[in-house]
Amino acid sequence: xxxxxxGANVDEMAKLYGKDPKEIIDFSxxxxxxxxxxxxxxxxxxxxxxxxYPDINYTNLRKNISKYININSNFIIPGNGATEIIYLLMKSxxxxxxxxxxxxxxxxxxxxxxxxxxxxxxxxxxNNFKLDIDTVKNNIEKFDCLFICNPNNxxxxxxxxxxxxxxxxxxxxxxxxxxxxxxxxxNENEYSLVKYIESNKNIFIIKAVTKxxxxxxxxxxxxxxxxxxxxxxxxxxxxxxxxNSFADMLSNFVFEDKDYIRNxxxxxxxxxxYMLQELKNIRNIKAYxxxxxxxxxxxxxxxxxxxxxxxxxxxxxxxxxxSNFIGLDDSFIRIAIKSxxxxxxxxxxxxNLLGD
Amino acid sequence: xxxxxxGANVDEMAKLYGKDPKEIIDFSxxxxxxxxxxxxxxxxxxxxxxxxYPDINYTNLRKNISKYININSNFIIPGNGATEIIYLLMKSxxxxxxxxxxxxxxxxxxxxxxxxxxxxxxxxxxNNFKLDIDTVKNNIEKFDCLFICNPNNxxxxxxxxxxxxxxxxxxxxxxxxxxxxxxxxxNENEYSLVKYIESNKNIFIIKAVTKxxxxxxxxxxxxxxxxxxxxxxxxxxxxxxxxNSFADMLSNFVFEDKDYIRNxxxxxxxxxxYMLQELKNIRNIKAYxxxxxxxxxxxxxxxxxxxxxxxxxxxxxxxxxxSNFIGLDDSFIRIAIKSxxxxxxxxxxxxNLLGD
Numbered sequence: 162x163x164x165x166x167x168g169a170n171v172d173e174m175a176k177l178y179g180k181d182p183k184e185i186i187d188f189s190x191x192x193x194x195x196x197x198x199x200x201x202x203x204x205x206x207x208x209x210x211x212x213x214y215p216d217i218n219y220t221n222l223r224k225n226i227s228k229y230i231n232i233n234s235n236f237i238i239p240g241n242g243a244t245e246i247i248y249l250l251m252k253s254x255x256x257x258x259x260x261x262x263x264x265x266x267x268x269x270x271x272x273x274x275x276x277x278x279x280x281x282x283x284x285x286x287x288n289n290f291k292l293d294i295d296t297v298k299n300n301i302e303k304f305d306c307l308f309i310c311n312p313n314n315x316x317x318x319x320x321x322x323x324x325x326x327x328x329x330x331x332x333x334x335x336x337x338x339x340x341x342x343x344x345x346x347x348n349e350n351e352y353s354l355v356k357y358i359e360s361n362k363n364i365f366i367i368k369a370v371t372k373x374x375x376x377x378x379x380x381x382x383x384x385x386x387x388x389x390x391x392x393x394x395x396x397x398x399x400x401x402x403x404x405n406s407f408a409d410m411l412s413n414f415v416f417e418d419k420d421y422i423r424n425x426x427x428x429x430x431x432x433x434x435y436m437l438q439e440l441k442n443i444r445n446i447k448a449y450x451x452x453x454x455x456x457x458x459x460x461x462x463x464x465x466x467x468x469x470x471x472x473x474x475x476x477x478x479x480x481x482x483x484s485n486f487i488g489l490d491d492s493f494i495r496i497a498i499k500s501x502x503x504x505x506x507x508x509x510x511x512x513n514l515l516g517d
Numbered sequence: 518x519x520x521x522x523x524g525a526n527v528d529e530m531a532k533l534y535g536k537d538p539k540e541i542i543d544f545s546x547x548x549x550x551x552x553x554x555x556x557x558x559x560x561x562x563x564x565x566x567x568x569x570y571p572d573i574n575y576t577n578l579r580k581n582i583s584k585y586i587n588i589n590s591n592f593i594i595p596g597n598g599a600t601e602i603i604y605l606l607m608k609s610x611x612x613x614x615x616x617x618x619x620x621x622x623x624x625x626x627x628x629x630x631x632x633x634x635x636x637x638x639x640x641x642x643x644n645n646f647k648l649d650i651d652t653v654k655n656n657i658e659k660f661d662c663l664f665i666c667n668p669n670n671x672x673x674x675x676x677x678x679x680x681x682x683x684x685x686x687x688x689x690x691x692x693x694x695x696x697x698x699x700x701x702x703x704n705e706n707e708y709s710l711v712k713y714i715e716s717n718k719n720i721f722i723i724k725a726v727t728k729x730x731x732x733x734x735x736x737x738x739x740x741x742x743x744x745x746x747x748x749x750x751x752x753x754x755x756x757x758x759x760x761n762s763f764a765d766m767l768s769n770f771v772f773e774d775k776d777y778i779r780n781x782x783x784x785x786x787x788x789x790x791y792m793l794q795e796l797k798n799i800r801n802i803k804a805y806x807x808x809x810x811x812x813x814x815x816x817x818x819x820x821x822x823x824x825x826x827x828x829x830x831x832x833x834x835x836x837x838x839x840s841n842f843i844g845l846d847d848s849f850i851r852i853a854i855k856s857x858x859x860x861x862x863x864x865x866x867x868x869n870l871l872g873d
Binding site: 216408 | 521523525526527528529543546548550552556557560561563564566567568569570571572573574576597598600601604623627630731732733734735736753754756757758759761762763764765
């Protein structure tokens with residue numbers, strides 16, 4: 162793979178610094194550290210399933226997602242992670258796409274591979290990366306679709322998009338929202354646009370399953386739309402059997418585990434507060450407010466690259482150097498919120514390296 | 518998913534005829550029925566892995582495949598089944614492609630989606646679907662790449678391609694070979710072109726892992742090439758993390774299980790002979806010789822559709838109606854070679870329906 166600049170390159174870094182990958186605490190990828198209590202049992206149930214091809218229509222998988230989010234299963238497109246959905250969608254819109262930076266780099270890569278014209282809009286770090294509706298309004302003639310990540314990666318803040326939905330509707334523009342991290346948000350129902358899907362054909366939503374449920378290696382995500390035109394184009398391009406039997410089978414159980422879901426949400430609400438409070442007390446960094454399971458940090462006195470290197474060398478800690486996000490400079494890192502114990506180690510190490 | 522015309526639609530058929538899917542014997546998809554003896558142990562080892570993203574470079578996975586087939590790991594492109602490799606390859610060759618019919622329909626679909634001009638060549642059923650090198654020679658000015666499945670799906674016969682390799686080399690044409698079913702062939706080493714990969718930049722080979730190892734739900738395949746140009750184009754388009762952690766982890770074990778591999782090969786050599794002998798004794802069908810784990814059958818007195826329906830209704834047996842393969846008519850079915858017990862049941866049912 163050519164270097165796509167993502168986090169989670171634990172093995173590569175460990176090799177570079179002669180460390181044991183098992184000793185590294187990975188803060189560079191944004192995964193729920195809590196695992197489903199009965200994962201082993203669920204996985205073993207999938208053993209028989211994997212001896213056959215998955216159902217090419219993923220009828221049962223779509224039914225399970227449908228029940229979880231209360232959306233007609235015909236509007237659900239299951240994918241090999243959210244990534245497959247992003248790439249399929251870019252094959253299905255052949256127009257001018259506005260991307261709001263800084264954000265997840267695969268939107269741009271998938272759009273470019275499909276020869277889509279990209280219009281770059283910017284979130285202002287001085288305004289805590291809050292979406293400025295006037296920026297969208299002033300550029301509305303330049304694009305046909307607007308891609309927004311909510312909560313945004315890497316800034317972590319969730320946005321109220323109701324006004325944006327109205328503005329785009331009035332102008333008959335399409336809104337694509339990546340809600341990969343929405344389940345980590347405290348008042349998810351207030352911010353998620355899933356409730357608009359059935360009535361609004363100009364909205365497409367991308368969702369991940371395996372981030373919130375702490376199993377990104379399983380590869381499961383989905384897209385939501387009631388737009389028949391987009392749906393048909395996606396299925397025209399969709400490759401068969403992209404979701405493996407384990408992911409398919411696991412959908413029978415994960416969404417039912419309400420305790421796990423509630424506990425995870427409660428954990429993040431509490432741990433975010435703790436992390437932000439601790440990080441904001443450190444003088445030589447600025448931690449941005451977050452509603453997700455990760456935090457963007459501006460570093461003073463060192464570059465992101467230097468701090469990343471020092472944390473790795475001295476603390477066996479891997480963070481995400483965020484300087485390759487368009488719209489950020491070489492002073493930004495992004496850290497995941499992990500277990501309370503791991504988080505304390507990270508904070509201690511940052512203090513040691515940058516001072517209280 | 519729109520209907521792509523593949524087999525393995527057990528659930529759909531069961532629903533249509535009011536049967537329990539668990540009672541159906543599926544002869545429509547070509548999977549090794551023998552499962553790895555330690556599969557459960559291997560899968561449980563993957564539980565920890567799936568809590569992280571798979572290695573984006575799949576370094577260890579490529580190393581394991583490299584050891585198995587004795588090819589430099591830099592020439593190996595791992596994929597979500599052979600299917601991902603087929604689609605990536607079609608994004609990476611922008612030329613005229615010859616397809617030899619009847620064959621696997623995803624070649625055509627992936628080529629069409631990438632606006633590749635398709636030149637259709639035909640295998641003659643009266644010549645037992647043997648490749649006629651003169652057909653290729655006579656059309657050589659019309660194409661840049663030739664796609665061939667060896668052993669061919671659905672006809673099952675393996676071909677000696679050495680003469681074809683010479684012809685294409687002399688004319689600087691590219692040869693794409695889908696060797697998905699090659700491990701089922703008795704003298705695999707004589708027919709597989711893997712040994713040419715490192716020296717011949719005009720050959721691209723597609724391989725499946727989970728067909729021979731009986732776990733198609735796990736989704737693992739790979740492509741082989743020493744052509745840097747094609748390799749670069751493939752990685753330009755490749756989506757990240759398409760192979761799940763279980764498939765990645767399992768590669769540490771499956772290729773090492775030499776007993777399983779030998780036993781599977783021996784089973785198929787023996788069972789093919791038995792099946793062909795039995796089927797050739799039935800008057801109202803013609804069974805074509807096969808080197809793979811499936812058999813193409815021409816049916817007299819009934820259409821393929823009628824026989825498929827009758828086998829399902831009366832014997833709970835699902836076969837593949839092969840009439841939608843380009844170059845075949847409505848008299849062809851394809852059956853997988855399954856366990857000896859299942860095979861006996863199939864033969865008995867065909868005899869009951871068509872006479873001895």
